[in-house]
Amino acid sequence: MTAPSQNTSRNTEDPLEILRRILDESDANPSSPKVTSTESSLNEDARVEKETPPVLDDLEKEISTLDLEQPLGGMPSVNQTDDDDEDERKAVPFRKISIFHKDEDDDVGEKKLVLDQILSREKPVEIAKTKKKSKLGKWVLGIFLSLFVIIGVFGALGFYFYQHAQGMIAIVREIEVSARGSYAEIKAQNLVEAKKHLLSADEKMKELHRAYSALSWTGKIPFAGSYYQDGEHTMNAGQTAIEVGELALQAIEPYADVLGFAGEGTFTGGSVENRIQLALTTLDKVMPVMDQISTKLDTINTELSMIDENRYPESVRGISIRSKITKAKQLSAQASVAIKEGRPVLEVLPSVGGADGKRKRYLVIFQNDKELRATGGFMTAYAFIFVENGVVTQEKSDDIYELDKKFAKKPAIPEILKVGLTTEKKWNLRDMNIDPDFKKSMDTFWEHFQDVPGEPHEIDGIIAMDTHVLENLVEVLGPIQVPGYGTFTAEKDKRCDCAQIIYALSEIVDRPTPYIREDRKGIIGPMMQAIISKAYDAPKSQWPTLFQSAWANVQGKHVQFYFFDEKTQKAAETVGAAGRLKAPVAGEDYLMLVDVNLGGAKSNMFVKQSVKHTVSAPQNGMVKKTVELTYKNAFPASNCNLEAGQLCLNGELTDWFRAYVPKGSVLDESLGFNTDSVKTYEEGDHMVIEGVFRVVPMGQTKITLSYQVPYTATEYRLFMQKQGGTDDVTHLFDVEGGETELKLDMDKSVVIPF
Template identity: 45%
Template sequence: MVRENMEDVPKISFSKEGTAVRMVEKPKEESGGAKVIEKKGEDAFGDKKVKLSQSNTVLSLKLKNRRRWWGRLLVLAMVVLGLVLLAGWPAWQLVRGGKEAYAKVQTVVEAVKRQDLPEAKTALAEAEREVVTLQKTYRLLGWLRFTPITAYYQDGEHALAAAVESVQAGRILVTAVEPHVDVLGLKGEGTFTGGTTEDRIVAILGTLNEIRPSVAEAAEKLTMAQEEIRAIKPERYRLTVKGKELESLILRVKGTMDEVVTVVTRIQPVLEVLPIMAGVEEQQRYLVLFQNDAELRPTGGFMTAYAIMTVDRGRIIAERSVDIYELDAKFRKRLEPPEPIKKYLEVNSWYLRDMNFSPDFAESMKMFLSYYRELPGEAEIDGVIAIDTKVLKDLVAILGPLEVSEFGTFSMETDERCNCPQVIYKLEDLVTRPVATIRSDRKAVLGPMMQTIIQKAYDAESNAWPALFQSFYKNVTEKHIIFYMIDNKVQGAVEGFNAGGRITGGDGDYFLINDANFGGAKSNLFITQEVEQEISLEGDKVKKMVTILYKNPFAGSNCNLEAGKLCLNGVLQDFFRLYVPKGSKLIESSGFEEDSVTTYEELEKTAIEGFFTLTPQSQTKLELTYTVPYRPEGTYLMTIQKQPGTYSPKYTIILGAERQEFELTVDKDWRVALP
């Protein structure tokens, strides 16, 4: 018979001893009228009351909980194992593949250093396969997009995509150059069938049109790689791994990629106009200015002499060389000089030799040529090429000692009288030492020397050509060779390659130190320069404390004109200009002559000018504090330009906890991520 009231059904359970027990629940009154259930245990068959064991119930609950937790741990273990399989294996493959790809890239770098293009091409192909494989393996971690670390996963995608594009760009360039390796003097088998050096030069110029499309294709790939690198946010990686700060490393990679893209992009118009400059279609004539960087001037050095050089289908002929004072002897006009020249050089006329007064080479040459063209007997020219003593030193180092008729031997052996190469001491001795009689040809040595250098280059073995090309490129980028071309298209290509000595700089901070030695001695040969910038951010502007230290540790020369000695190390009388962003405000300065400091706007910058002297075996410290109307967001950017004719001044830049030190050998875009 089924009971209608299911609540009266006795509940049966078993004790630890196996006795069947009936559970009877009866309501029990408590104070306040509330009812509670009282549980009693009875014998299921004899209605004998048996007290339940509380410990048995607790034990039963513990056993159930343990089984439940063991199940959960098993599920968790399976999840962890799955994650290990999903992430661990690809990660191991990435580490292994990354090491192999890095090794291949190092092989490429070493092959390029040895000018071994066949090996570089093979290594690039292998590196490309490794990087593409890495990219495919990395995609196995695609599920990380749906986790909190999705941004880091995407950064990895950007880095690998950049690597693929970069390696492919390298392969394209090497493949393009490979057929012409013999012409360029590189290792490998090319298509050049032999001939004279002039034939080789014509062949080199002929290869440019064939290489240009490949350079453009490589530039596109490098630009895509640049965009991938820019998508990575360095501020996410403020940690150190194996002693390397990842954020700084990423910023350096970004900077390097920007420089590579800039060079490859800028070189395309140069490749287009180079045949014009080399006189392939029509002979070109250039005025070659020799700027003596031992007597530093705004565009690189005192214009001590010049030569006329013609270029016809790549063949270079030095027609003649002339002392700059001879040129001034033809210049009959008496122009009012700029105030600093009048005051510190103590002259009342502005001569041609001092017209490189503007730190912008194009501006100086426009002024110079406007009067040069009026001189009788001077040829029409297609441009100006300025070189300094660094160019001569490098050429002698590559080609060996020069035997110049009537002037003797010039070499790179150290001359203890100046602790400099013998070629420099002998040149200074020939063109500078005071003599009792007039020597109108005292600086005519430059023409015969140039012709000797050209002939030695023509006669050199082909394996010397890579060193000559590298030296030329390095001296152009370091502003020891600068150009001003009359043709607007050619000048545009020159400026695009940053070979025109122009004052540039866009958004952000800007910094250029420009010195002019108005003392006459060659003391810049012995002087070093150290620059420290301490930057602090103050609202919508930047405050900068700049310290510039000039040192001359060497003993002075006998500069008495009556003694007839060679005056190299004399008192430096320095006309100083610091160019900073337009609208900057000078707060205070020290180290300059009294009342010599002033500020004004020039070349779309604010110029801070002053004057100081430096004697041998001493040092001078300049200090300037000023504000810049610049409010950086995310990254602090500063364009630092190098004065032509200078070597490697030491720079230290401090911004908060960031401190960077480097030698300024080329113009530099300095950047650092802000906290």
């Protein structure tokens, strides 16, 4: 191949001739790469295929000698006018050449670009001689410069946001102070001051929203926009929450005096009985406000549902973020459910309280939870009461044994009761509460009660209560004086680790005597009347605590209701006041533990329980679970010899145990039960694991259940129901190594990640 000229002067040779010469030389040299070309008309292209780059190198050297100011051969000069001979301009064909290297090297691409520009009369660009490292350096420099610009922009924006954030944080703190102040005043029963604090919070919230609106332009920025929208949803939810508070205070205000609040209530003056009557007869006026509150709570739920808490970190500088969003959603949802469930109760409350023009009669059953039975305790005594315009009066009361004496048509005793009640051949009314579902037990009880002569059969419902209610009332009202029996208090008695009133009643009712005592439970009536009288005479400052205590006892199943009116019964079931078992949610876990004392005196007074759950992640649609229950009696046994004449409270406990779990569960192992006492069976929506065990004084018994539950949820979800009459029990959960504690003081749901 001819060496390229070293002459630096401009070459005026036709560029096409140079190309032809290079290509011809390539064809003449067999060792040179094969090059093909195709002539075409003015608008046709030809492709020159090349496998190795030497020809391009030669071409580059030749091109470097060209006078690029000269027009291409066969083409008009860039300065040629339209007056020139058109035929002359078309006379000489030319060739447009594109050169490709199979490796698509960057340098080849640059040479192709220059060649195309030359042949198309465009002004050529200078071929870069720098290496790729130089390009990388430019890119890095460009990136840094761009970042500095972005940092500068964000710095300016950050300063702008910082100024706004500081102002908004100050407002948020003021809102928090006002909200806490309103809550504190409500607890202090000062309705007037509570309203003032809430009004202040309302004004500050509107101010905060105005300040936040200054950032509305960020809502159109990708990525940042979603966070701005979250703020908008939060603002809307917060404003609506304040409006809910204002409506709630508006609903309470007419009843301020009855509820013990300081404020200008509508029902001031007159006796407590008169004020309760007026409050009950005007509850229908509250319904529209309840509906408004319900609607606004739905709005809050909608606003919060638009926020994805998973976009946020768990915490920032030690302040929880994600969990607070989740908790806000949960509280809002719970409030919405409570309002919706509470409305039916308010609708029927005037009727239940005999304020609808009809006096109501109820059968009250006193359950002794120290001798635990399925619904809450041994049914030890009963009474009939009248309720008219919210005022309670007693009709009669008696020992449950006196009732059973008149019950002649007794059915055969269930086999399971024979385990402990060895002397009984027939099924007494006092032992008929064997189903933990209060309604089912009362269905059975009432069916047979109607066969008892001389007792009222026209009643509106049954109310059961245990000793927790008695103890709580004395705690709130103070010592109770019962003529002929003495004074009763809530102070702890070391002999039983229970309230003095509980031990004193046991002394009166259960201590054996060398003679037959008439009406040994005759104290029930006088004590009941003494408590009712003291409650009506209590200062109004105690009324909020009384209401709170009453509701806590309903939620803890220390008070349970059974109504014959279908609407009233449904309302009671809706708020969990009817002691019903609930069906498990498909694909989730469920548990209710039920203990029945079948012959251990009043030993449940001394036995303490603890529970541990160990749960594994689901496999093949099943969750493996182990429940360990420990029953401990740390007190010495009582002398239960009748001849000794001592109080027999603590003896060996024979416990009929049942665990209600989801239907379809499989029991793998059970430990701690009496031999051959364990069995499983289906009952309604549940599978029941049943067994019998014993706990001796100064001893403990450990029960272990290992079983599998049908499961489809992605996290551990358990709904636990509390047995009526039981103390609050702490449950420890170990879910895949993570531990959580929960106090079961009412029916509760548990959600724990696997």
